[in-house]
Amino acid sequence: MSRTPRPSRQAATPARQWRRPEVDPGIKHYPLPVAAFLGAVSAAFISLIICFATVFVVWVLAAHGDESLPQVLRASGAAWLGAHLVPLTIGGNIFGLLPWGFLAVPGILCWKSMHWSLKSAQPSSARGFWLTSFYFTISYVLIASLVCLLSSTRDLFAAQLSTALHSFTIAALLSIAVVIVYAPNRQDILLSLPEPILRGVRPGLLFAMSVYTCGALTMTVMLIIRLREVKSVTWLMAPHIVDAFFLTVLGIGYLPTLAAWATSYVLGPGFALGAASQISIHQANVGRLPAFPALAIVPNQVPRFAFIVILVPIACAVLAFMILDRDEWTPRRQGFVPALANAMGMAEFVSLISAGVVGGVAMGLVMAAAQGPLGSEELKHVGPSPVMTGLSAGGFMMITGVLLFVLPRVFLDVRASQRRTDLN
Secondary structure (H helix, E strand, C coil): CCEECCCCHHHHCCCCCCCCCCCCCCCCCCCHHHHHHHHHHHHHHHHHHHHHHHHHHHHHHHHCCCCCHHHHHHHHHHHHHHHCCCCEEECCEEECCCCCHHHHHHHHHHHHHHHHHHHHHCCCCHHHHHHHHHHHHHHHHHHHHHHHHHHCCCCEECCHHHHHHHHHHHHHHHHHHHHHHCCCCHHHHHCCCCHHHHCCHHHHHHHHHHHHHHHHHHHHHHHHHCHHHHHHHHHHHCCCHHHHHHHHHHHHHCHHHHHHHHHHHHHCCCEEECCCCEECCCCEECCCCCCCHHHHHCCCCCCCCHHHHHHHHHHHHHHHHHCCCCCEECCCCCCHHHHHHCCCCHHHHHHHHHHHHHHHHHHHHHHHHCCECEECHHHCCEEECHHHHHHHHHHHHHHHHHHHHHHHHHHHHHHHHHHHHHHC
């Protein structure tokens, strides 16, 4: 045999008990469903208060309108839904491209409240932890649906289905993440998967995170280079300092979204700014842009260093490949064709496919949240394509991995075969 598989992690991992939440004397004990419901209510209520305070300050200082207090309350509910990335219909125009940055408010509160629910319920088994997550998520979805119903008007509303879907996704992901913190081994959640597939999860996630980080750095560099243009657009749209401040805060909220655009730009597919505008390393058809400061950093020409940009996802794939588990390999010394057949085992191939799929799906999900309509019919689709960007990310990971598997091993095998021939 020329390849020895690694021992299975499932067989080597002992069964351990789930870690109990710390008992806090200041937290009253409630039954599991009640604790989960109270946690969801507290997360939603506090974030609603924050949204109301923000909208109220904007209304008093910068809105310069004659809206009544009930209208401000409904606008606060709509802003709360927008913080959950729920598409809003304003005056007949759909705004689905919403700032990621404000998602931190309900996200942090859901995280803290889920911890409170577990400390209050004190589950003693895995079933109790997962039931707490389930009750928390369902309660949060019901609260979001109620907010959607109460805040809807003829000119400003959100769809109930989108509200339920977005609130469910956010609450479920965060509550599951909290439950995993208390698991005896965080890999236990995935141990039911076959070993070759499991080995590709961490490299795929590392690849996705490293590419997004590079995209964020690219966006930061573009922001620094074009800071003067950003300031000019800001003062043109908001000549008063209070208006400019709130416009700047809105732009900061969009920075994670722009980082996702830059990530798609680095991966190759780029992003669209309406039907007639496509920005990538291959083309720069900018067209007419909406008057928004953050869009001043959009490149208006194809960079001369496009071939260098392609090296970024390749370097990220190399980094992810370094933590991919590989079987022990020995050369066959029988020539080029046997060396090529011996370069990669089936388990390693499956692990590499798993890493590519995980990285591609992660990138696709990120891009799905970074695209959508932006009001007018001309801006019906703004942002990157989730499918194309996901396929590009998965392709970079898998192709780079295959080359890193095959080329060194074939070279070593052929070289060993030549030495064997010389000795004979």
